[in-house]
Amino acid sequence: MKWEGNRESSNVEDRRGGGGGMIGGRSIGIGTVVIALIGWGVFGINPLTTIGVLSGGGSPQVQQGPAQAPPEGDRQAAFVSTVLASTEDVWSQVFRQGGAQYxxxxxxxxxxxxPTACGTGQSAMGPFYCPGDQKVYLDMDFFDTMRRQLGAPGEFAQAYVVAHEVGHHVQTLLGTTGQVDSRRGRVSQREQNALSVRLELQADCYAGLWAHHSQQARNWLEEGDIQSAINAAEQIGDDTLQRKQTGAVRPDAFTHGSSAQRVRWFTQGYRTGSVQSCDTFNASAL
Known part of the structure; x- marks a missing residue:
């Protein structure tokens, strides 16, 4: 992925200078991160509960440093800033074509x-988006987890993760997230999971849409980049994570979609570059 030299976003807030890496007074290792991530994404277990058990209990103690821009020379921060800038360019154009402002x-x-408007965010949750403050949260150690624990290496795999979370922001702006949230508590857990799957698959499709338009604008993809994103989608599918953790697959507990579904919808967005093609909620088959 030829990303160096492209515009970096100014919408990056660096909180890494303040307490770093400690939750509840104890360090959390990558193994704990993976277990909590699987528990949250697959079984619907609150990651705060998982972390509490694995780290000895107690409420998380959050130490936050002052918000600031990433330092010069931080290559990984420059990478995510560049990816974020590309999502800004793509979605600004898409919204403008639809008569709206992004x-x-x-x-x-x-x-x-x-701290977030959605409660305390933790590394073990993986990257996440909070609709309450319209911010994407990322502990970049997750990229190491992707490479070492989840079998999903590659810079474009990391870019796919950022674009997926930005896809959730797009859903918030379009009102999709609010519509789904309004149904929570009024339907069964199984139906809630099914709605969550459609929401997540749409975010995958939006990530593919971003890849389509960013490649047209910047011609920055290299051989193997799209395959690395597809591999990441496969590795974080609910069925794959369930099988790794328990040896069994429970489709009724899916919250993000199977590996095949995640690949299909990312590919759909990448192939078409169309918001309309990402309508997972009216799709008869996922």
């Missing part, structure tokens, strides 16, 4: 734990 999200870099 409001870009902030991307917060943190270590360990950080």
């Amino acid at each position: 409001r870009a999200p902030k991307l917060v870099l943190f270590r360990g734990a950080t």
Whole structure:
């Protein structure tokens, strides 16, 4: 992925200078991160509960440093800033063509734990988007987890993760997230999971849409880049994570979609570059 030299976003908030990497007074290792991530994404277990058990209990203690821009020379921060800038360019164009104005999200870099409008965000959750403050939260150690634990290496795999979370921001702006949230608590857990799957697959499709338009604009993809994103989608499918953790697959517990579904919808967005093609909610088959 030829990303160096492209515009970097100014919408990056660096909170890594303050407490870094400690939750509840104890360090959290990559193994714990993976277990909590699987528990959250596959079984619907609150990651705060998982972390509490694995780290000895107690409430998380969040130490936050002052918000600032990433330092010069931080290559990984420059990479995510460049990817974020590309999502800003793509979605601004898409919204403008639809007669609307795009409001870009902030991307917060943190270590360990950080306060958000959705509660305390923790590294073990993996990257996440908070609709309450319209910010994407990322502990970049997750990229190491992707490479070492989840079998999903590659810079474009990392870019796919950022674009997926920005896809959730787009859903918030379009009102999709609010519509789904309004149904929570009024339907069964199984139906809630099914709605969550459609929401997540749409975010995958939006990530593919971003890849389509960013390649047209910048011609920055190299051989193997799209395959690395597809591999990442495969490795974080609910069935794959369930099989790794328990040896069994429970489709009724899916919250993000199977590996095949995640690949299909990312590919759909990449192939078409169309928002309309990402309508997972009216798709008869996922």
